[in-house]
Amino acid sequence: MAMNATYPSVVHCRGLTKAFGVGSTATYALQGVDLDVRVGEILMIMGPSGCGKTTLLSVVSTLLDLDAGTCEVLGRDLARMNQIERSRFRCATMGFVFQRFNLLPGVSILDNVTVPLLIGGHSRKDAESRAVRILDELGLRDRTSASPNELSGGQQQRVAIARALVHNPKLIVCDEPTSALDQNTGQVVMETLRDRARQTDRAVIVVTHDTRIVNYADRIVRMEDGVIIGCNGAIEAEMPS
Template sequence: MSKFAISVRGVAKDFPVGDDQIRVLHDINVDVNAGELTYLVGESGSGKTTLISIIAGILYPTEGRVQVFDTEIYDLSDNDLVRFRLANIGFIFQQYNLLPTLTAAENAAIPLIADGMKRSEAVERARALLEKLNIANQADKYPRQLSGGQQQRVAIARALVHEPRLIVCDEPTAALDAKSGRRVMDLLREVALAAERAVIIVTHDNRIFDLADRILAMEDGRITHDGRDKAILMQQETP
């Protein structure tokens, strides 16, 4: 059994550009511990979102292997990978991806409903999480009736509601004011400190840098820094 929550070995990713293939990730090797809040930083285009999408089982690598809690996820069939993601992974997208015909509570409850929980029970559990995120009063509203920050918090609730073992976040505080962003990060940190879970966050938000346990920095599709020295974070600028 691996001592790491996530183990990435030799991961590379190519994307087609015209008749060519452009390599955007180069031989990534990294392990992520459970019970820690790990930040992934770097300039736009450095490969951060591509890497976390591969770790979360959303985007297949061109080369390499990814193990999530002792499961080689790209050895799974497509159907088994979907089931594994549903049971074990929560992904907070930078674009909120809320369903316009569902209320905030119903959107947040989707992973529970998809896993077979009774709809009413799933929605009640989602409401409790929306309350923690300070938007319980928006639970019955539709996405079009919510601000960007409120939609972001609904997306965060959806990622956390089924208590996944791996939570992957792409700029979770980008649309939030300082107070709301701190509330979200306090919740994510509370989740991350559980010994059986791992949280990876892509961010440029220097308001929350002090909460990181570990920093991975990327440049040109490669990891250039891996450590616990937060000084590197203070060199990053919030866009």
């Protein structure tokens, strides 16, 4: 597994706390969570609904502010960034696969996948060339001109994954990426994510209930009631304290 001298962890968080509401009505989604995601790994986060998995993912990916604790991503302290810096950092370094696909309904699949590249300043020609390659890799080369409402749920999920990967992000965060897929297609998706994780300075975080894909994980973190209750995997012993 690759290791980077600048940041041994793609994600390094300590004491993450996040509450919704105030005072006696506050609900704590995260209660002092420590988390490391190492270079080159797929980390899966599992646990019952409402245990804090998606909140943890949202904090790490800068979509939610934390209330207490520290979180560094790719060597950057998120608390030291303002909202504009976080947005630029997120667009440049992260890819997202959401539980709801969040595809643009009025444009083609090809145009949906080019969006991150166009936002990043790539020419349309380059953006379309890259989009076609990743769609081909995910078995959608013949659907580039289709609109999202012409695709099945599983095909829409693969488009969402193509959009997350097309700009070659260093951190890929996925919320139930295989929930709408059959087993064979889910394997294609996970193999694609694993290939990306093994590239230099990259990692993948997957929140999932799908036990069919656990063999793709390097480590599995288990959550309950806003805390991590267990962690297993081949590189657990390498985790920093």
